[in-house]
Structures are given as structure tokens and as C-alpha cells.
Amino acid sequence: MFRLCKPWLTAVGLMLMTACSATNESTVPRDPAPEPPRVSEGDDACGAGRVQGWVGKPFDTESGGTLRKESGAEALRVMRPGEAYTLDYRAERLNVRLDERGRITALECG
Template sequence: MPMKPAFATITGMLLMGCTAMPTTPPPHEPAPPPPAADRQEDTCGAQRVQAHVGEKYSEALGEALEQTSGAQALRVMRPGYAYTLEYRAERLNVRLDEDGVITAIGCG
């Protein structure tokens, strides 16, 4: 009979050792906020060619957009095509709809 109280005490002590001790998480610095559209620099010159939104895209217009904007590269984005998510601030992105009309012009 004396074994039962000792067994209960040892079991209780073992179970107490298995419980997690509450800890305070280490302090950390918050992540920087993502760049907002209004804070991004217009590195590709997209603001200079916004008047062309709504026009039908052509290769000649694409060359003019690239030259007028001063962008280092031009990417025409058509619906249904896959594009890299790599952001390049100096690249001018020209988004088209199904009819080839420019819907948006921006950097990236």
C-alpha cells in the first residue's frame, strides 16, 4: 500500500515536468510596410504617358511609349498570358484588354 502514494507523487511530478512553461516571446522589430502606390517612384516614367490609356495598342505606339517615358524596358501584358512577378522599377508595363486597348500603364 505505501507504493500507491509514492507512485502517485512520482507520476504527478513527471507530468508537471512535461507541461510547457509560459514564456515571453523575444522582442522583434516589426516588418517594414510594403511600398504604397503613391510612395513609389516613377522610375519608368509611366506618369508621362498616362494620356495613352484607352488607345488601341500597336508596335509603333509601344516604341513611342518607351521613348517618351524613358523606360529601360517595355512589357506589353495581354490577358491570358503568364508573366514573371519580378518587379523592375525601370520597366514600363502596358496592360491591354481582350481588344488590344491599353487599360493601364505603370512601372514594374
């Protein structure tokens, strides 16, 4: 009789192990980080309006210096996809948003 029960116990054991391994995955949905506050059209303390012609162009260290100089911004922050950054707002800082290919998608104060 013990021989008949052994395959049954093995099957139950495998089912329990499979059930436990499926519950290890995180099912908690993650919300994306909120967008930083937008400034109104008239508030351009960082000079973003002067450098909008750069949108769509590739970004590198040299272009970062040029953007800062042309805009007159006190600081420059590069924002790449998937990277963390603070949500503090600084009107004199130029935010340079990049896409996955390193091209500028937006230039804004903040």
C-alpha cells in the same frame, strides 16, 4: 433466367460508365495569379506618369516604341489577358496592360 438478368446487368454497366465519366472533370478551383506589386505615387522610375494619356488607345508595335521613348523607360513589357508573365519587379520597366481588344488599360512601372 439468364435472359432476365442480362438487361439488369446492362443497366448497371451503363450507370457505372456514366458515373466514371462524370468524375473525370477537374473540380479543383484555380486561383487567379496575384497582381504584381504596385508602386507609390512618388516612385515613377519608368516614367509611367508621363504617358497616362495613352490609356484607352489601341496598342501596336509603333505605339510601343513611342511609349518607351516618351516615358524614358529602360524596358517595355506588354501584358495581354490570359498570357503568363513573371512577377519580378523592375522599377525601370514600363508595363503596358491591354484588354481583349488590344486597347491599353493601364501603364505602370514594374
